[in-house]
Amino acid sequence: MSLLARGGAVLLLLLLAACGTEYPQNSLSPHSDFAETIHQLYVSIFWWTMFILAVVWIILAWVLVKFRAREGDEKPRQIRGHLGLEIGWTVGPALIVIAIAIPTIQAVFATQRPVSEDAMTIEVTGHRFWWEFHYPEQGITTANELVLPVDRPVNLRLGSPDVIHSFWVPKLGGKRDVNPTVAVREGEDPKYNWLFFTPQETGYFYGQCAEFCGESHAFMSMRVLVETEEDFQAWADRWRESPGALPPAGPEDPEDETELEMAGVPAQADEPDQLEIGDDDPLVAMGRDIFLNQATCLACHAIEGTSAQGDRGPNLTLFGERTTLASGILENNPENLAAWIKDPWAFKPAAAMPGVDYDMQGTAGYWPATALSDEQVRAVAAYLLSLK
Numbered sequence: 001m002s003l004l005a006r007g008g009a010v011l012l013l014l015l016l017a018a019c020g021t022e023y024p025q026n027s028l029s030p031h032s033d034f035a036e037t038i039h040q041l042y043v044s045i046f047w048w049t050m051f052i053l054a055v056v057w058i059i060l061a062w063v064l065v066k067f068r069a070r071e072g073d074e075k076p077r078q079i080r081g082h083l084g085l086e087i088g089w090t091v092g093p094a095l096i097v098i099a100i101a102i103p104t105i106q107a108v109f110a111t112q113r114p115v116s117e118d119a120m121t122i123e124v125t126g127h128r129f130w131w132e133f134h135y136p137e138q139g140i141t142t143a144n145e146l147v148l149p150v151d152r153p154v155n156l157r158l159g160s161p162d163v164i165h166s167f168w169v170p171k172l173g174g175k176r177d178v179n180p181t182v183a184v185r186e187g188e189d190p191k192y193n194w195l196f197f198t199p200q201e202t203g204y205f206y207g208q209c210a211e212f213c214g215e216s217h218a219f220m221s222m223r224v225l226v227e228t229e230e231d232f233q234a235w236a237d238r239w240r241e242s243p244g245a246l247p248p249a250g251p252e253d254p255e256d257e258t259e260l261e262m263a264g265v266p267a268q269a270d271e272p273d274q275l276e277i278g279d280d281d282p283l284v285a286m287g288r289d290i291f292l293n294q295a296t297c298l299a300c301h302a303i304e305g306t307s308a309q310g311d312r313g314p315n316l317t318l319f320g321e322r323t324t325l326a327s328g329i330l331e332n333n334p335e336n337l338a339a340w341i342k343d344p345w346a347f348k349p350a351a352a353m354p355g356v357d358y359d360m361q362g363t364a365g366y367w368p369a370t371a372l373s374d375e376q377v378r379a380v381a382a383y384l385l386s387l388k
């Protein structure tokens with residue numbers, strides 16, 4: 001194939017690629033009022049620039065043809081300084097800039113407008129390198145997968161305990177900086193940023209931290225699940241009931257423990273209706289016991305309805321329902337989960353979680369290796385995946 005043909009093929013491919021809108025982080029495919037406002041502005045400015053381009057090119061072509069040098073032409077008349085032209089090419093662009101500024105400023109105000117009365121507030125916290133979502137009305141805390149009801153305005157309050165992050169879910173709008181909110185003087189309110197939009201379609205949307213925040217910034221993505229109102233309520237109810245997350249077995253006597261483990265039933269399982277999927281699986285029971293009684297997991301992670309109430313890491317309630325792991329970078333399945341628990345830094349350098357065989361010294365302080373065997377890791381993974 002000639003170079004030209006190859007080049008042409010590449011260009012054609014690029015052109016065709018531009019036709020698709022189903023790229024996960026396509027910012028030209030709005031699915032919320034916020035994204036729609038930005039999109040309209042973008043499209044209108046695009047067509048204005050195309051119009052100006054066409055006018056300039058037509059005049060250029062006309063001038064090139066009409067005034068091109070011909071055999072025997074005299075030197076054309078030389079002009080220096082022309083008041084009319086000077087005024088023309090100063091005022092013209094100024095008018096164009098004003099024409100662009102008006103809808104732009106309108107869009108800025110539209111996307112910064114104050115909270116509507118019926119908006120649901122969600123507190124979004126950007127951590128190095130994961131996202132935390134707290135729903136104060138529902139009393140829910142989750143991580144990395146934001147669940148929203150369709151057609152209900154949401155008001156995201158953005159803050160961070162460490163460095164600047166940026167919340168960006170291109171199809172729903174944004175991006176907006178997530179600023180550190182810890183360093184305030186006494187009596188001063190932390191300065192949160194807010195992001196306000198209404199998701200207009202159910203679906204699965206991809207997002208990404210859009211402000212460099214450290215080693216694993218590129219691995220700090222997220223998902224937004226927009227669900228029907230009923231599905232959202234059902235999810236919220238499930239979260240509060242936290243099925244599968246039975247209270248810790250915690251028997252004092254180690255003999256007891258083995259017995260219970262063998263039976264696959266924790267000591268306080270006197271509410272049989274809480275026994276759900278996988279609870280009879282001995283691996284799950286073993287994993288639960290390790291997570292809640294033997295390992296340091298609960299110092300950092302919380303699971304609703306158990307003694308695990310740590311808040312240094314993601315809340316793992318209903319973790320089995322999550323489609324992704326470690327802020328959207330891995331599919332949530334037993335293999336990936338076990339690999340993550342063994343060695344988080346293999347996926348996310350500098351993640352604030354120790355591995356099975358390395359201690360961690362970081363902003364979260366000193367944490368010893370979790371020292372779990374391969375079987376224990378598999379068991380903990382099975383337990384976490386049973387939380388649904």
Ligand SMILES: [Cu+2]
Pocket residue numbers: 126127128129164165166209210211212213217220
């Ligand atoms: Cu970040």
